Amino acid sequence: MRKLTFAMNVTLDGYVAAPGDDLGWSGGEGEGPDSSASDELFQWWSDRVAATSLALYGRKLWEAMSPHWPTADQQPGATPAEIEFARRWRDMPKVVFSSTIDEVAWNARLVTGDAVTEIARLKAEDGGPMDIVGATLAGAAMRAGLIDEYAIVTHPVLVGGGTPFFTALDSWVKLTLVENRTFSGGVVLTRYETRR
Template sequence: MRPLRYSINVTLDGCCHHEAGLPPDEESMQYWAARLAEADALLFGRVTYEMMQSAWRRPSTGAWPHWMNEWQIRFAETIDRAEKYVISRTLTAADWNAELLRGDLERTVTQLKQQPGEGLWVGGVALPLALADLGLIDEYEFLVQPVLAGHGPTLFAGLRERIPLDLVDRRELRSGAVALRYRPTGAMA
């Protein structure tokens, strides 16, 4: 069974709005590009899919925008070419190397996890909350930004039950951000 890893940037006070933390830098973009490249496929809800597509889809010209730094291109190319699954009740179609999935969330994601491979990656806020409630997330990865946002959406607001976690990896970035990886307590490595 391939594991499902949830990854997100978050501020010290738990805000998960994509503009609340530090602006991306070369080291954080390299970190995320490497982590995304380890996944067989990406799993998004509608909101995250549309946000990521608008930011990271290769333009029809084939050339990346002039505003994009060289160090952003590796991340852009990694996410652009990745296989994607989009779980949505409202979308009627998905492109950008994506397949639209509907139906029972638990059954659909369990079937994806049962396929051979290295793992799945999920981002966003609402979909990961539902997956956590179902016990389907095998690893939680947070890039904790040294910022206090003071407002904005927070991770796992409304989670039904506590999920005890074991720290499995920690990495400090030069910016002061800390990458933390956890597995649910008692999960196999």
């Protein structure tokens, strides 16, 4: 059975996007990990992509990432770290869940049916770890009890509203802290595993 991790940048007040789907607070403007923040944090995200066997994307985050990262390694002025991340992201297998887009590219396949059923099927397969990215998609997986780990990269900013990292749940989910790490600029990574 595959391990499923929900990993995203989040504000201190718990949002993955500010009102209007604004991601500017992370410095990435919707283009992925904050390349203007610490090189160490950017490398952590890049290494995470390299270690992920399959990424599960919701439509909004797919539409934020896919215009930039597939060709970011070919852009003038791209740093070695950005080139590495772009290549890793492009090569990583991806599943995009959406009922409103018609096609996807860049080593991705589209699922238009029931997301929870497909995520459960993918988890039951043999294979390496999966990451789920996108709060709405992850919320459905949370409510279904499919998330094994939460990797929360908290940025020291308050945005006052927007898209929350966590969804409303019908019952408590007990977690165990497995890592706590501070990056430059006051960004803090906390990783929790779900207690089963």
